[in-house]
Amino acid sequence: MTQAEHADITRYLAKVRRGLRGLPPGDVDDTIEEIRTHLYEEVGERGDAAAVLRDFGDPVEVASEIVERRVRPDEGRCVPQASLGRRYSAWATDVVIGLGPMLLVPTALTFSTLAGGLHGADAAMPVWIQMSEHVAHGWLTALGYEGLPAPAAVSTWQWALAAVLVGWAVFYWMALRRSHSASVGMWMTGLRGIRVNDDRVVVRERDIAQSPAPLGAGRGRWWILVAAIPTGCLCILLLIYYVWMCVEPFLPPRILG
């Protein structure tokens, strides 16, 4: 077999693997290994890799058919999508994990400083509000407003904290959650993102046929929702509060006192 033919088969298998995202990883490895053996054996007999790959079928369609047949209903019936409530729960859980620290950590620090008087009155204000007051002060000064009260200084540790929290949110939403077939939220709510006929479909993990069924696949994870829903509501309320408090300093009467 030539190097080019070897590369063709590798590319073909990579396409099949991409299409199998969402199925259990061990299963995907098994399927790819099996197809690899088939292709190499057939090329060894027939000697024409291009013809073998053509006869095997389009890699995207092969992967799509494998995925479709693994989702429980018999032929002819639609793939059972997860309910809207369950999908929303997965998304809310991701919001809590991704954005929760940005909202909850400064609030918790504020409450702890207020309760213990640890860092003085200035530090009691959440870091986002302090930063927005700085930006607003610069903006209004540039517009010609005079006699504005100087905002409280943002200390180095607050800058560092803000950078870490923003960094986590960006990392979670752009790297960890994106391009993955199962985010933490989806995993926690027992969902999987699969690709069937070029459409991304979110299904319940237990609707994917597996033998033997993995431990806990059919078990409800209601306790996650019990924690995620109130925390999610708190996050939304804090988000509204912070957005308002960060916009408010830009209104001249507030900054002029």
Next chain:
Amino acid sequence: MILNLVRNEALYGYAIVRELKERGGLVAGEGTVYPVLRRLEADGLVSSAWSDEGPAGPRKYYRITAEGRAFRERALTEWETVAGAMDELGGKGDR
């Protein structure tokens, strides 16, 4: 048809494809056999085991299970009933 092939001996994917081709049972691409095998395995109708004997890498051998045999028997009985009914209808049509 796949259950029929693996009822007496364990076969690996490529061997199943070859058998199907020889018997004219492969109407679409060769890749369509693997989705069926994966589903049969997930439903417990066939069991599988890896073996290192292949010239191009490990082979996965499939063998029918007791559940698979029962399913095959049921499918054959259903098929014979339908085929019998069709024959009868055909016979009446001829008369």
